Amino acid sequence: MSQRTVFIVSDRTAVTAEALGHSLLTQFDGVKFKQITVPFVDTVDKATEVAAKINYIAKMESQRPIVIASLVQDDVREQLLNCDGLVLDFFEAFLGPLEVELDIKCSHTLGRAHGMSDVKRYDLRIEATNFALSSDDGHGLQYYRDADLILMGVSRSGKTPTCLYLALQYGIFAANYPLAEEDLESGRLPQSVMPHRAKVYGLTISPERLRQIRMERRAMGRYATPQQVSFELRAAENLFQRFAIPYIDTTSSSIEEIASRILNETGLERRVHA
């Protein structure tokens, strides 16, 4: 398999450039990419230094590295565009057309996207995260009333990571209700949730996958037996259907996919954009 070095270069955190690079590079089979992330390249000097590194690798490996860049300042980007790598910079590609379209010059200033220019936005994400975490403290009526969304499912169906992701990424207040044995046996929704059932979204998962996850956590006892797992999932799905609760199967979905599907299907508005 051929190998290629990839530099992810950003004047800020490199989070977006990494995601972009990942999307692009996973399209190419048969190449092994060695990724080097260089965040906070926000001066001409730092850019010159990175360019020198790229040129060095180009020479050593006798092929030019790929450079996925996100540099908003023209003079900084200029340094990199002159290096020996293949530079793909999304500001370079898209700011021009946007300036023409909007008929204004962009500000070319740093730190708009992931900087804390907006303290309120930061606070909202933290509040939402604390909200998601507080789910473990108990489930009062207040808790469900304040929630934007209530995720419901059996133990290990993916509720907690999804709640946390929705909080950190979008500032959404997602509560979680773990379906207990008594809920599953009675086939009823708990009193505390009933008034808010319009906010409930169900998660389900295949029995095989759930067993696998539970085995890693607690292999002993009934928790991960095929019988128990099948019973719980069947009962949960019956419950969702009886109360017309929309639900999705998380078996072959990433956390991003689960979160994105729920937002899309509920029409819930993102409070912040990460």
Add this chain to the structure above:
Amino acid sequence: MSQRTVFIVSDRTAVTAEALGHSLLTQFDGVKFKQITVPFVDTVDKATEVAAKINYIAKMESQRPIVIASLVQDDVREQLLNCDGLVLDFFEAFLGPLEVELDIKCSHTLGRAHGMSDVKRYDLRIEATNFALSSDDGHGLQYYRDADLILMGVSRSGKTPTCLYLALQYGIFAANYPLAEEDLESGRLPQSVMPHRAKVYGLTISPERLRQIRMERRAMGRYATPQQVSFELRAAENLFQRFAIPYIDTTSSSIEEIASRILNETGLERRVHA
């Protein structure tokens, strides 16, 4: 202020396209953007439907919407490229040059980036998230031994959200050690952390900001008084300096920035790329 509708269109979760759109659009002052996110546009039919919506808005608003797109399939993207919006698609912009550079045709298949093609990757993120969450259960020697990183700081300095972000985004096992009054008074590191102090990274924050955060949480008692907040922060910073623990000021940083700086400065390797 002028207004413009922006469509974020993706064949998957739209997470990357949203981040990209946010980076680009925050560069333009004086325009109010109304954002509509449309994920999972993975068929020609769905693309045709979105294109019709875009055309409708273009007509209604007498100006064309901006479309930030991430569509990997040629035939799906084609539908959108013919709409009345200004379409900026990063696959369109970058896959071509990459194909030439790597001298292979890309697979143009869906779901490589945020799909769960890799169950191990999913498991790792969940494990890391559980690890971050388990910090609240107690702080055994085992816990610090298994950690990639131990974040240390006073209450509300940003440890928990940073740990969770590192877990969800990068699969990093980040433990957190909240500095207690006794640590601050004794000026010593706790026994459980001492053997692992090379993994410790400190967080500090300005007294004003910490007070503000604490006031919202618990306005009563000593917790949010100027004296207490100043004492804790001074003692924490002294501790960091005494034990040569690197630390950063989180006052005006977003969670992404804090995480990215720590990874950059520790050289810690990302276990997964979100």
